[in-house]
Amino acid sequence: MPVKGPLRTLIGTATLTLALSALVLTEPAYAAKPVGSDKGASTEQTGGSNDTGIYAAARITYSGSVTKDGSTGNVKSTDINWTPPPCWYAPYLGAKDFKEKMSKDIERQTNAPGMGGHAGAALSELQRHYEDGYGWAGSPGYEDYNVEKDGEGMFWAGVENPDEPDALKRSSCTDLPFWVDNGEAPPPRYEEAITPEMLAALAYQHMQLPDTEVSLAPEATTKVNLPTWAWLDRAVFDEVRATAALNVPGFALQATTTAKPVSLGLEPGTPDAETHPASGECTINADGSIGEPYAKGKADETPPCGITYLRSSGDGTYDLRATITWEIEWTGTGGAGGDLPDGTFGNEQAVTVQEIQAVNR
Structure with missing residues (x-):
């Protein structure tokens, strides 16, 4: 369920950003040498961390015939209506790490000048959602950030595709972070939850093809x-x-x-x-x-x-x-x-x- 009302305002004003776009590229292995790639090279590209120093756990690893710098490849789809996913939901943090991050974010924003009105109300609702079990239709609340289940699952959150040129599409995964038990699939309502087919589309997007000189x-x-x-x-x-892989x-x-x-x-x-x-x-x-x-x-x-x-x-x-x-x-x-x-x-x-x-x- 998309974030609405005060909680939507919170996302826009409190800047609780999730650094989830880290990419790691491993050594290319290819049948024909891709354009602009050097065999034996490897590059690590990270999306950085927020001020808590916590990096995203949902790191996608690309291997095979892919660009070494994290950019898109040179292959173009013949279907102009097909595009890789602009964003998706993926594992973010365990319960204890998520509590540490969110608690610091909420405290900092609460003490920031001008955080009254709708923004202040949104912060209060957010805190109740993760600490006191406050929920709504389709989005049950949590007790103490699910800390008693730490190690048994992870909070999932929205990830932007850094190679999506449309900013509105890129930032359209706006649901609040939600809990998923280990070995379980995300609830069906999260249609943008990461799947093998999405990973295949991302591998397609980063694929390098050989030169075509006849x-x-x-x-x-x-x-x-x-x-x-x-x-x-x-x-x-x-x-x-x-190949695109996600392992947490x-x-x-x-x-x-x-x-x-x-x-x-x-x-x-x-x-x-x-x-x-x-x-x-x-x-x-x-x-x-x-x-x-x-x-x-x-x-x-x-x-x-x-x-x-x-x-x-x-x-x-x-x-x-x-x-x-x-x-x-x-x-x-x-x-x-x-x-x-x-x-x-x-x-x-x-x-x-x-x-x-x-x-x-």
Whole structure:
């Protein structure tokens, strides 16, 4: 149940912030080297702590083919309506640590100048909620912050996705921290409670895909009306995996997202060109390659994957864009799994197109 009334005011004015966005990136392990990553490197990014010095327990660990600095990866979803979760609820602190933090926050805010009216009433209700069992429909209260159950569960709280650009969506998990026993699922009303599928979406968001530079024949410089062959060997790219995991006492989830290349899209960089096939989409072969390498004697043949430029690039070049479409699926804790929207990632490479010079005798 979202926070309303005085308690909603409290969240906006008393600044009881929860430092729950800590990310830890481990050493990348990948089939093809991701852009901007150095094998063997590792980076730790933390969201910091509040003035009590207590860090969030809900730390998501990313591993596999992911960015090393905690930023989003380069894969983009083909479904413009699909996005990773902007926020979620996850384990925050045990009962004793939560009591220590909240007690200090409430005391500090109570003694702050101007904390009367609605804000003061909200603080009083908050204290009663966690100390004296004061609750409301769907949100039972607690006695002494559940300290007698310390070690048997944790308080959960809202976590913002630091990579969500929409501030309103990012801060929409506004329920007050709530208790969950070890081994139990959060109450159904908390639809944004972290799940394996959410972790899979976060792994997707941080996934790094390999460069997409196709082999061309002729290479870099071609002729008007001469078919240019394009191909990718299987050794150039392979399946890519990224894992997101959350492990705290009494609670552990993880999900692995796997991206499998399925087709190569060619955009010539000019309307004065024909693609082969006409759709510009070259499908993957049975051996995992795309297209066919050029071989001597095939200059006049139509390539299974390629481009025929119809006009010279003059003194410049055309920007040929090669984009691989990746089929993405995931598996997670408890046998969960399914499909995620296809992802794409591409690169541009310069192609010079020259007129064929005729010799008059």
